[in-house]
Amino acid sequence: MTSTTPKNKGLPVNFGLLIFPTFQALDAFGPMDILNMLSRDFPMNLSVIAQTLEPVSTKQRDPSFNPFRSNFGESVMPTHDFNNAPDLDVLIIPGGYGVVADDLDPLFNFVKRTYPSLKYLITVCTGSWIAARAGVLDGKRATSNKNAWADTKTVGPNVKWVSHARWVVDGNIWTASGVTAGMDATLAFVEHVYGGDQAKKLARELEYERHEDPSWDPFAEMYNLPEESN
Amino acid sequence: MTSTTPKNKGLPVNFGLLIFPTFQALDAFGPMDILNMLSRDFPMNLSVIAQTLEPVSTKQRDPSFNPFRSNFGESVMPTHDFNNAPDLDVLIIPGGYGVVADDLDPLFNFVKRTYPSLKYLITVCTGSWIAARAGVLDGKRATSNKNAWADTKTVGPNVKWVSHARWVVDGNIWTASGVTAGMDATLAFVEHVYGGDQAKKLARELEYERHEDPSWDPFAEMYNLPEESN
Numbered sequence: 001m002t003s004t005t006p007k008n009k010g011l012p013v014n015f016g017l018l019i020f021p022t023f024q025a026l027d028a029f030g031p032m033d034i035l036n037m038l039s040r041d042f043p044m045n046l047s048v049i050a051q052t053l054e055p056v057s058t059k060q061r062d063p064s065f066n067p068f069r070s071n072f073g074e075s076v077m078p079t080h081d082f083n084n085a086p087d088l089d090v091l092i093i094p095g096g097y098g099v100v101a102d103d104l105d106p107l108f109n110f111v112k113r114t115y116p117s118l119k120y121l122i123t124v125c126t127g128s129w130i131a132a133r134a135g136v137l138d139g140k141r142a143t144s145n146k147n148a149w150a151d152t153k154t155v156g157p158n159v160k161w162v163s164h165a166r167w168v169v170d171g172n173i174w175t176a177s178g179v180t181a182g183m184d185a186t187l188a189f190v191e192h193v194y195g196g197d198q199a200k201k202l203a204r205e206l207e208y209e210r211h212e213d214p215s216w217d218p219f220a221e222m223y224n225l226p227e228e229s230n
Numbered sequence: 231m232t233s234t235t236p237k238n239k240g241l242p243v244n245f246g247l248l249i250f251p252t253f254q255a256l257d258a259f260g261p262m263d264i265l266n267m268l269s270r271d272f273p274m275n276l277s278v279i280a281q282t283l284e285p286v287s288t289k290q291r292d293p294s295f296n297p298f299r300s301n302f303g304e305s306v307m308p309t310h311d312f313n314n315a316p317d318l319d320v321l322i323i324p325g326g327y328g329v330v331a332d333d334l335d336p337l338f339n340f341v342k343r344t345y346p347s348l349k350y351l352i353t354v355c356t357g358s359w360i361a362a363r364a365g366v367l368d369g370k371r372a373t374s375n376k377n378a379w380a381d382t383k384t385v386g387p388n389v390k391w392v393s394h395a396r397w398v399v400d401g402n403i404w405t406a407s408g409v410t411a412g413m414d415a416t417l418a419f420v421e422h423v424y425g426g427d428q429a430k431k432l433a434r435e436l437e438y439e440r441h442e443d444p445s446w447d448p449f450a451e452m453y454n455l456p457e458e459s460n
Contacts, residue, residue: 206256
């Protein structure tokens, strides 16, 4: 569809959500719910992008993470695969246990070749591991979830990881800390791009008490992370 | 699958998520993400239940709610329809703009006939409208989102609606206020059923600053709702 209303001039129109097996549901759907609501006020398109067009499940791929053999998860339908995804203004990458799978090269390659034409990249939780392994965080300040910080540093040795942060912005890359931090980062992104009133309105509609300070991070303290930005 | 480990004795095993066109993504995926994580520690099954087995989208059905003709939403795959859903211990009902559609009788009937055998019913946001229209909230205390309170009272004239509440528990029915309140209600539910340590652990893993007081509700004040429980 075309989006030519003056209201949208210069604003991002085409959003992409990247999903993969065993993604973390709320990493994706926190930001998505905010953007779903925003799309009532601005012309916006969403592509849900995966390696194939088969449904993608949040279920554990790795049986060692599913000791009680639960059959519990939700499956989301992609709209595009890595080969037919449209040009994007904004790409959102959730994290989840699936980020440690050893067959994600096509996904890293998609991020690597898509990033240069994006207006914004947003990662949530270990979604930053995907961005790091795609090489797009090298030399940049970024954050990730706080439960696996040692691994984060190993995954992205050339990234300037910030240990105490709800989210970090470096250039056009927004990286959020663990899971629900994605909602605060997305609302801050909305404030940056669409204005503070819009972000406030969305938070009120979601009945969400947002954190507006990117340095707020009691979880870094809970996990005893040293204050650092290497 | 069978679930006979002692750890699960007496605990709910079979969970159902009810979805319908234009459900609110976060109403569903806030609670789901918490339960996805919980299912690593307890044997749990999830059925995603809809009227048919076709993908169910969050996209606006009603064009008047989509003035900029955005093409923005996510589609979730049901695992069961209303005729083949298994026996459930817990049913979760999200809300969303779709609750006002005029073709939801099969959904109300499903809730009405499913409720008597449930251990717990959890509704989020206007998911309580569905429960109200299914008749299962009659005479009970319940809450809903705060943005459409006048309509809530009309939809459920025989419900004892509580205007100032993050969530309300009456018997085995847990009703949460708007959208993100579903996360606090679900964590309180986890605390009630699985213990406080489990809820604390999950909130930490989700890096979520939860609200533990069910009477916390600044949104009722923002919308100037009178303090009432009729």
